Amino acid sequence: MNSNPSPLNSSRYEGCTLTGALSVTTEVRDAISIIHGPAGCTHHNFSLLHATHLSNDRLEVPRLLSTRLTENGIIFGGEDALEESLARAVSLAPASVFVLSTCIVETIGDDVAAICAKDRGVPVIPVPTAGFLGGVFETGVRNALSSVASLARPATETTLSANLVGEKNLEYGADENATEIERLLSRLGITINLRFVRGIETRDIGRLSSAAVNILREPALRPVGEDLDRRLGTPCVDSFPAGLTGTCLFLEEVGRICGIDATAAVEEERAHQAAMLSRFDDIAGSRVCFQSPHPMLRGDPGAVAICTECAEALDLTVDPDGAAIPLPYPAPVGTAGLRRMLHRWRVLIREKQRG
């Protein structure tokens, strides 16, 4: 859950395709990601990933290799440098290798896919990631998810389980959000099959197709969901749940896809939500005013609806003179996400009351 309007969030819809793809491929822990381009593309992304992991209390070091192209590589073509880097990567005995392209190698027309197609005894997966083609961080995430999925094979049978697809790996709340989905799905007797892709190993990807349903992190990933449905026959829910009603609808939708009657689960969750809200009775009747999270950002389109719903449930009054509440971005996930959001509201309301 992350309603902190940090530049990291906004950059999903800007930023570089390469960075988005690396936020996925580096989560395959026994893989190496080769960045085919000048050394700076790797250094910059290594720094970003490493610093972000540290600030999220993760100590992993991303396994990146650069082909370190310089001017001669550009003039004469960078394919030899890629061959050398692939040999180096394979010598480090990874379970798989991802090869990510950069602006300059796509400009000069290096045939990255052809080089990756050679048999090296280890899966070598190309991911198109040239930023100048107009893609953004999100495009890189999508390209990488589809590329990683090429290591999965259609399953002979599925289990009553779900995959989490496209978790926001650079965000603080990724694990809390996954825990919340796990809690909600357990009401339907559904387990988590695979976090695709977060903290997994190459061989885990093989079981991608065993789930009964894919839960996409957000609707922007719909093309990936459709791709997985086509290739592996797994239907998808297109977003993590948001809002009180939205969370119950989520249970109903997952239930429908998996052929489970969700009536009891929804009732249990409603009761859980009512108990959660009752812990915020102390702020009932307060005045609040919702604001854009940051001058540079527009709020999540669904955020206003979610906040208004919570305000009504808690009998809060929306008023321009009320306590300024930043609209969450992205929307909080599930009931647990709302609870954490309301904790922050309480702090802001009390600050306002104290003047």
Next chain:
Amino acid sequence: MKQIALYGKGGIGKSTTAANLSAALAGEGLDILQIGCDPKHDSTRMLMHGTWIPTVLDLIRERGDETITADDVVYRGFRGVRCVEAGGPEPGIGCAGRGIIATFQLLERLDALKGDVIVYDVLGDVVCGGFAMPMREGYAQEVYLVTSGELMSIYAANNIAKAIARLSRRVRSRCTLGGVICNAKNIEGEQELVEEFARRINSRLIAYIPRDRVVQIAELQKQTVVEYAPESDQAAVYQELARTVYGNETTSIPTPLEMDELESFALEFVQV
């Protein structure tokens, strides 16, 4: 030092014209450097009597650019004309345009860009910024367009005029159009047509080179016409061209034709 560049459609005879121009200029007692700026690296071959000299980019590829000296890349040909070939990557890979830029940077570092006249013989189409390098600040101040009376060739020349016009708008640019050279295909009314084209783009026809078998024969002997048949009419044409270019002080900023102007121009001249 005078620096000139020859541009024009591929196969129009730029390299033949450039090599004969260099040979004729050298005959006037001038120190000439000819630089081939085409990955096909065949600009200076007639001056070198058929020898393929090592290209700058071959040397960079094989040895890196640290240890290359001027003697490694500059070769003396007919009448002492100093010859350089930029070369390029293998066909179908890499970036030839960036190769031209790297070549120029190396030649500058080696202090090889000197003499009375430098002749840049450039790839037919200015496909990217790299191939416009010879037109940029510090290099050729005069561009000569080589064209025949064929429309495809005039179309290419017009495109190069666009590049000159664009580059000339830059603050420190000294790139101008020196004139148009008609390398004839023996089309009826060819000289008048090219002359009129030159006038319409705010330039002038500075030489008409008739088609002559001796050019082919000299080529088979791996020589320039100036060397192979010094007394021929064709050699005299190249000598005249050399004197005109060397003495040329009238240059212009071209006004390239729009597509519809080019088409109506063609209709005026071509008999159908």
